[in-house]
Amino acid sequence: MPGFFNKKLIILLTSLILLVALIGFSLKERTKLSWPEQFVHDTVGWFQFVFNKPAQYAAGLFENIEEIRNVYKENKKLKAELRDYAELHAKYYDLKSKYENLEKQLHVDALSASKAHIAPVIGRSFDQWNQMIIVGKGSQSGIQKGMAVLTPEGFIGRVTSVSQFTSEVTLITDPSDNNQISAFVVTKGGKKYNGMIEGYDQNKHVLLLKKLPIDAKIKKGDFVMTSRLGGVFPDDLLIGKVVSVKPDPYGLTKVCEVEPAADFNNIDYVDIIEKTSLSPNGVDTP
Numbered sequence: 435m436p437g438f439f440n441k442k443l444i445i446l447l448t449s450l451i452l453l454v455a456l457i458g459f460s461l462k463e464r465t466k467l468s469w470p471e472q473f474v475h476d477t478v479g480w481f482q483f484v485f486n487k488p489a490q491y492a493a494g495l496f497e498n499i500e501e502i503r504n505v506y507k508e509n510k511k512l513k514a515e516l517r518d519y520a521e522l523h524a525k526y527y528d529l530k531s532k533y534e535n536l537e538k539q540l541h542v543d544a545l546s547a548s549k550a551h552i553a554p555v556i557g558r559s560f561d562q563w564n565q566m567i568i569v570g571k572g573s574q575s576g577i578q579k580g581m582a583v584l585t586p587e588g589f590i591g592r593v594t595s596v597s598q599f600t601s602e603v604t605l606i607t608d609p610s611d612n613n614q615i616s617a618f619v620v621t622k623g624g625k626k627y628n629g630m631i632e633g634y635d636q637n638k639h640v641l642l643l644k645k646l647p648i649d650a651k652i653k654k655g656d657f658v659m660t661s662r663l664g665g666v667f668p669d670d671l672l673i674g675k676v677v678s679v680k681p682d683p684y685g686l687t688k689v690c691e692v693e694p695a696a697d698f699n700n701i702d703y704v705d706i707i708e709k710t711s712l713s714p715n716g717v718d719t720p
Contacts (some may be wrong), residue, residue, distance in 0.1 A: 550705040565608040572599045582707040588672040588695030611632045614662025640691040652679045658692045
């Protein structure tokens with residue numbers, strides 16, 4: 435029995451010595467690993483490489499997906515804000531334009547002796563764009579057939595039909611033969627020549643002022659105004675400016691092409707002027 439324990443003791447001591455030697459050997463700085471260590475290191479490194487790459491790719495993919503989702507949400511939000519800004523911008527300029535038009539119409543100097551009714555334009559058909567508009571005032575507001583209609587820029591037409599709350603206005607750009615308006619040209623030298631607006635050239639966008647004296651000294655840039663001699667409109671409502679002058683086909687009178695002063699594509703509000711008539715002493719009376 436004592437011999438058995440001695441053997442066990444010897445084996446134990448030997449094992450401890452070997453363990454201590456191995457620990458010391460492993461802790462010792464070495465420039466070269468043993469082949470078992472190299473095998474273990476290479477095997478572990480290869481498995482780390484194989485599994486680490488897909489793991490990094492998957493993690494990066496999920497991060498990219500999350501970033502794309504965040505960018506999409508931010509882009510959607512920015513688009514909504516941009517759309518709201520554009521709508522507000524458009525509304526601002528629309529209100530600004532309407533305000534400026536109303537402000538101008540409250541200061542129409544040519545109407546100081548006449549009563550004007552400001553009315554909104556509520557209708558305009560595409561097929562009659564150059565012929566007629568509908569305004570939001572009628573007989574209940576004192577509107578009558580034949581009243582002159584203008585914008586702050588100038589004369590645009592006359593009331594041709596009246597209902598209780600609305601009225602139709604025939605524009606001076608209506609090319610029909612019965613759309614005739616008494617007018618005159620005033621030159622830069624102060625001369626006046628009476629004529630009639632008869633027709634509209636839709637290709638050139640000019641009014642045709644006819645029946646002017648053949649010897650009239652009219653030049654490009656002279657102003658064309660309404661005349662009270664027709665018994666319908668007051669004097670001096672601006673119609674436009676002369677852009678060309680030529681004799682009529684028979685050489686008896688002159689014809690002027692007149693560029694309208696008003697913008698017929700942008701009519702939001704109009705002034706409707708109460709009718710005046712010419713008294714025997716030459717004074718306008720309502």
